[in-house]
Ligand code: SF4
């Protein structure tokens with residue numbers, strides 16, 4: 001009898017890509033929800049949001065409003081909101097996208113940059129159906145070099161020039177000019193004028209989100225620790241694409257539940273969990289493996305310094321005169337002052353901020369991650385290490401990418417580090 005001819009179905013590559021992403025997202029969400037003790041009820045909003053966006057491919061924003069993709073946190077959201085457009089951060093954390101983008105970049109390139117390129121190629125963006133305009137601040141060399149490829153994909157990209165010296169008056173002026181020019185270009189691109197009242201309102205909206213984050217974040221300074229770092233990373237990652245007022249309300253709800261835990265002295269971590277500060281290349285969903293490993297190994301992240309978390313909310317806009325271009329300048333200042341990315345020549349602000357976080361959150365150890373191939377984070381590791389030695393705070397330096405293959409070796413190092421912090425605490429009595 002002849003063997004029956006099996007019919008083969010050919011899956012559309014975009015559908016396959018989406019399926020792989022959904023599997024990655026699902027696995028991480030399941031672990032975030034189920035592998036840790038004492039879940040917060042109010043975190044359901046965020047778990048569900050990520051499930052809808054990444055597992056069910058739901059689009060949050062309708063195509064009525066234009067969408068602006070941000071390639072770095074230096075893109076001023078206030079100006080985008082003031083024009084009734086939707087900002088979406090395009091920095092990506094999927095291994096599926098990292099592999100796709102990796103085909104076009106040298107092997108030792110930053111995972112975040114490869115994954116962002118892979119996502120743009122797939123034309124499947126989180127939360128929105130399409131991206132109308134991409135804004136690229138010239139912060140990072142690797143991103144800058146991929147822009148040519150992104151433009152070849154047919155995307156319209158606007159370059160915002162960014163200074164490499166932080167502390168000088170010239171840099172401040174240079175960046176202010178860049179932001180003013182951006183404000184003019186975006187009006188031309190979207191075909192609508194920037195109005196004083198709308199910008200004031202947008203500054204207020206972003207300010208409210210910053211306040212909501214900070215008051216929740218401050219509760220992490222308590223002992224016992226009322227919220228785990230893995231939840232804080234999920235909350236801040238949602239800021240990349242969520243509707244801002246809904247996001248602020250959801251953060252307020254988490255705040256109330258966490259504040260109640262503080263009153264009843266409920267511990268979200270273990271009895272002896274060392275207090276960790278996370279710094280370095282940004283954990284971006286679903287690549288939350290390092291924060292999750294730290295907390296699975298009985299550490300607790302009480303503070304962070306990265307552009308997918310705390311750094312998003314640094315420094316409030318401070319306006320002297322509520323005239324349109326005075327407000328634009330004030331917005332520009334907030335973004336330059338708040339940036340502690342290692343792309344600057346010197347970055348004393350980053351060290352100062354780390355020292356302050358260590359003091360305020362009574363940090364016992366620092367975990368510093370650099371994505372393999374990110375030279376600036378790799379190089380800055382030395383100055384951060386020296387500062388930590390001076391303070392007597394142990395630091396673990398980890399070089400990682402998005403691949404799940406690294407898992408075993410990485411978790412062994414993390415477990416050993418957490419154990420050494422516990423021994424240190426016992427010795428100190
Ligand atoms: S690591 Fe630096 S350059 Fe990259 S997105 Fe974050 S702030 Fe921007």
Ligand code: SF4
Nearest residue numbers: 110112140142281374
């Ligand atoms: S981690 Fe490094 S290479 Fe990657 S985006 Fe940030 S600064 Fe650029």
